[in-house]
Amino acid sequence: MAQPINIFWFRRDLRLDDNVGFYEALKSDCPVMPIFIFDSDILETLPQDDARVTFIFETLQKMRDVLQKEHDSSIAIMHGKPITIFKELVNQYTISTVYANHDYEPYAKKRDEDVKIFLNAYNIALNTYKDQVIFEKSEVVKNDGDPYVVYTPYMKIWKEKFNTSYNLNIYHTNNYLKNLVKKTDLPNLSLSDIGFKKSSQSIADYNVTSTLIQDYQSTRNFPAKNATSRLGPHLRFGTVSIRKIIKKAITEHNETFWQELIWREFFMQILWHFPHTVNQSFKPKYDRIVWRNNEKEFEAWCKGKTGYPLVDAGMRQLNETGFMHNRVRMVTGSFLCKHLLIDWRWGEAYFAEKLHDYDMASNVGNWQWVAGCGVDAAPYFRIFNPTSQIEKFDKNSDYIKRWVPDFQELSYPKPIVDHKMARERCLQVYKSALNN
Ligand code: FAD
Numbered sequence: 063m064a065q066p067i068n069i070f071w072f073r074r075d076l077r078l079d080d081n082v083g084f085y086e087a088l089k090s091d092c093p094v095m096p097i098f099i100f101d102s103d104i105l106e107t108l109p110q111d112d113a114r115v116t117f118i119f120e121t122l123q124k125m126r127d128v129l130q131k132e133h134d135s136s137i138a139i140m141h142g143k144p145i146t147i148f149k150e151l152v153n154q155y156t157i158s159t160v161y162a163n164h165d166y167e168p169y170a171k172k173r174d175e176d177v178k179i180f181l182n183a184y185n186i187a188l189n190t191y192k193d194q195v196i197f198e199k200s201e202v203v204k205n206d207g208d209p210y211v212v213y214t215p216y217m218k219i220w221k222e223k224f225n226t227s228y229n230l231n232i233y234h235t236n237n238y239l240k241n242l243v244k245k246t247d248l249p250n251l252s253l254s255d256i257g258f259k260k261s262s263q264s265i266a267d268y269n270v271t272s273t274l275i276q277d278y279q280s281t282r283n284f285p286a287k288n289a290t291s292r293l294g295p296h297l298r299f300g301t302v303s304i305r306k307i308i309k310k311a312i313t314e315h316n317e318t319f320w321q322e323l324i325w326r327e328f329f330m331q332i333l334w335h336f337p338h339t340v341n342q343s344f345k346p347k348y349d350r351i352v353w354r355n356n357e358k359e360f361e362a363w364c365k366g367k368t369g370y371p372l373v374d375a376g377m378r379q380l381n382e383t384g385f386m387h388n389r390v391r392m393v394t395g396s397f398l399c400k401h402l403l404i405d406w407r408w409g410e411a412y413f414a415e416k417l418h419d420y421d422m423a424s425n426v427g428n429w430q431w432v433a434g435c436g437v438d439a440a441p442y443f444r445i446f447n448p449t450s451q452i453e454k455f456d457k458n459s460d461y462i463k464r465w466v467p468d469f470q471e472l473s474y475p476k477p478i479v480d481h482k483m484a485r486e487r488c489l490q491v492y493k494s495a496l497n498n
Contacts, residue, residue: 064156067243068092071099071162072137075193075300076121078128080233082193087161088238095243096137098122099147100256113261113384113418114295119253121301126250135242138249141256144177157186163193166330167422168337194297194304195327196224199334209335211437217324230305263384265418268293268302275314282318285387286460292385294419297326329427332437339436340426341407348435350495354403362478363398364412366466369477370448372456373397375465384418389455395432396446401484403491406433434492442492445485
């Protein structure tokens, strides 16, 4: 019988160091073959030039290079449905255990459950680990075991637990990389093999310099300043470890920055406990709102042609770069749901397609926050005024000028809706849905 191996299955944890599941696999007693599966079920929903697919592809190639050049090993890169790939792998190798990190989205939970059942039938265990968060699932809950649905008490308990009982370990894999399967010619693919092409957009590096973190509180709300970390896609795809980032936030003593990272975990545990919120309002009454869903207005919003410069700047930044500043996400989101009375799910889907940092838990959670229908959401009568937001956060119109250079020209569209009228209309529609 061939020598048994263990498999480490990379998913949204694309880094070689400080990766819990990878570390545990390497410490096991069989040589480890790393794999990555381009899941055909996920890929078929994405545009051909998706920047995130390019990013994943290029990151994997860099990781393969390191393993080939420095460790006489590689990563097997495959394409198909995970179950089909595992069927091939069990035929080809004697596998002892498959290692991976936890993945909390509803699709991933089901996928992992199916793979586990399949592997168990061959007496192969699927061992999974917490890696992408500090606290997961029910680790931060109320005394009676119920999840927190309000951020502040969640954040307080999160911090208390972190300060009293969390061991902030860094999982150094370097000493164990010698346990990789010694084979450099593991299968590889090109972008075109999986039906994609290189995107013209690229994913920005992250910035967690001491200056950025120290100034974060005073600068983060101004979209013209490049003053946020751009960690989103790196946390999403795991090209950076959350433990290293938290360590940095603590060293720099910046509570605000730290708390933003806790918002991420707050929404993750909400999605874990309430998976139906992917397409239903957390507050069921809000699903009675009669949305106008005007397609022309939706198109104007998507293209950044609403006639409201801050909204248009945000949408154009998103379309051109795959990023939009958080303050402007709130303004554009609120404008869609409240000024135009378009269903938050439409906006959520558009952001999901375009954002490089798209993450289901954060996107759904924040969209429901904006629409007023989610956990700890903005009250429905809080309607951002897209013009006074400019005075507060883009006083000299630097951000607007950058993304909407035509905003003072005659060709620039007239506002597609009157602010005052839209505000009143929104209040009426929300009120009648909620009071019914
Ligand atoms: P920084 O300001 O540098 O923050 C650091 C990190 O903290 C972020 O990378 C993120 O992981 C976390 N974080 C910050 N704010 C939030 C927040 N409100 N909710 C959850 N996590 C947060 N964030 C996503 O990661 N993916 C999404 O799909 C997403 N969709 C959003 C949709 C709407 C309508 C809104 C209003 C916000 C959304 N956010 C989303 C939250 C936030 O806008 C982004 O995390 C942030 O702008 C990313 O830029 P950054 O990495 O420079 O963030």
